[in-house]
Amino acid sequence: MHFIARYLVVVVGELEYSFHGSLKNLLLTDFTTLDMLRVPGNTMNSDEEVVLVTGASGNVGREVVKALRDSNFRARAALRTLDERGDGPGAFDEVVHFDFGDSSTFPAAFDAVTSLFLLRPPPLSDVDRFIRPVIDYAAAMGVRRIVFLSLQGAGRNLLIPHTRIENIIESSGLPYTFLRSGFFMQNLDTTHREDIVAYDDLFIPAGAGRTAFIDTRDVGEIAARMLTEPGHEGQAYTLTGCEALTYDEVADVMAEILGRPITYSNPSLLTFARRMRGRGHAWGYIGVMIGIYLTTRRGLSEEVSSTAAELLGRPPRTVRQYVADYAAAWQKPDTTGSSA
Ligand SMILES: NC(=O)c1ccc[n+]([C@@H]2O[C@H](COP(=O)([O-])OP(=O)(O)OC[C@H]3O[C@@H](n4cnc5c(N)ncnc54)[C@H](OP(=O)(O)O)[C@@H]3O)[C@@H](O)[C@H]2O)c1
Numbered sequence: 409m410h411f412i413a414r415y416l417v418v419v420v421g422e423l424e425y426s427f428h429g430s431l432k433n434l435l436l437t438d439f440t441t442l443d444m445l446r447v448p449g450n451t452m453n454s455d456e457e458v459v460l461v462t463g464a465s466g467n468v469g470r471e472v473v474k475a476l477r478d479s480n481f482r483a484r485a486a487l488r489t490l491d492e493r494g495d496g497p498g499a500f501d502e503v504v505h506f507d508f509g510d511s512s513t514f515p516a517a518f519d520a521v522t523s524l525f526l527l528r529p530p531p532l533s534d535v536d537r538f539i540r541p542v543i544d545y546a547a548a549m550g551v552r553r554i555v556f557l558s559l560q561g562a563g564r565n566l567l568i569p570h571t572r573i574e575n576i577i578e579s580s581g582l583p584y585t586f587l588r589s590g591f592f593m594q595n596l597d598t599t600h601r602e603d604i605v606a607y608d609d610l611f612i613p614a615g616a617g618r619t620a621f622i623d624t625r626d627v628g629e630i631a632a633r634m635l636t637e638p639g640h641e642g643q644a645y646t647l648t649g650c651e652a653l654t655y656d657e658v659a660d661v662m663a664e665i666l667g668r669p670i671t672y673s674n675p676s677l678l679t680f681a682r683r684m685r686g687r688g689h690a691w692g693y694i695g696v697m698i699g700i701y702l703t704t705r706r707g708l709s710e711e712v713s714s715t716a717a718e719l720l721g722r723p724p725r726t727v728r729q730y731v732a733d734y735a736a737a738w739q740k741p742d743t744t745g746s747s748a
Pocket residue numbers: 424462463464465466467468469487488489506507508509527528529530557558559560589590591592595
């Protein structure tokens with residue numbers, strides 16, 4: 409009973425894609441205005457701007473920091489753990505200790521901050537406890553703009569936390585931009601990497617559904633522009649890649665680029681759940697993944713939007729480009745003991 413209740417809470421609270429397909433026609437921004445909104449070269453003064461980037465060690469946050477640095481803007485990486493591993497402090501020009509659950513970390517993090525890149529870390533589903541205080545603090549500190557990493561389908565889907573967060577931001581009076589992103593390509597080199605490396609297989613229960621994947625590097629680049637370029641206040645942009653592929657097609661692309669056969673086994677939900685559980689994942693996490701791939705099966709992740717291309721001023725990266733760039737992530741470990 410406890411498990412069922414927990415499963416329902418997780419699926420209802422966190423199921424991130426479940427309703428967007430049925431509402432997809434209602435969710436797209438009026439993109440005809442985008443060209444008018446873009447003011448190339450008319451950015452804010454980089455000397456005066458301090459951008460606080462939450463989730464800076466994650467998929468999108470690290471790309472936001474990189475893109476800001478490339479544009480000579482001062483990015484302060486908000487890190488829960490200040491250590492030297494991976495994308496730790498060594499990878500950033502400026503870091504600060506920040507924890508959504510510890511308001512004593514807010515003053516140093518927000519010192520002199522002009523813009524905030526906000527995301528909801530996936531484990532934090534209690535919006536009032538973890539996210540609202542940060543928004544309130546940003547407003548109290550006079551932050552000039554907030555860019556929130558939201559989810560395709562947010563805004564009208566009342567069941568996902570992203571919608572609640574968008575509502576809180578709107579009520580805060582802070583100038584905002586919402587980035588309603590589609591499914592990340594980078595899930596393939598994180599969540600699904602182990603099966604690709606060990607079994608040459610996309611072990612994903614997505615059926616024949618298509619997904620309009622987007623590369624987190626593009627999301628990060630767009631976010632950096634929104635944080636430093638005027639004219640996007642009050643906008644909610646749906647971001648996807650330029651094509652919607654089935655996982656069979658993704659497997660073909662990977663096989664061609666990696667030079668070895670890659671299958672798409674399309675397991676049943678039960679088989680998928682069993683393997684994930686065998687790897688020690690929590691039932692709640694497994695439930696969210698099943699929910700996400702159920703919606704893909706139903707064709708609800710296939711909507712392609714032109715907004716990312718319009719905001720980037722170029723086509724977004726394709727799955728082919730992504731696989732080529734990340735090929736090393738799926739190489740088999742060298743078991744020969746050769747160090748050459
Ligand atoms: N996956 C998709 O396909 C997809 C698509 C659209 C939207 N989204 C949304 O994107 C968001 C996740 O973005 P992501 O994939 O870039 O994140 P991610 O890679 O999962 O990283 C989460 C980040 O949040 C940090 N974090 C976790 N708990 C924290 C805390 N208590 N205080 C401060 N920082 C904390 C993590 O830091 P540590 O390194 O310390 O853990 C990490 O930097 C979610 O809201 C998700 O719904 C995902």
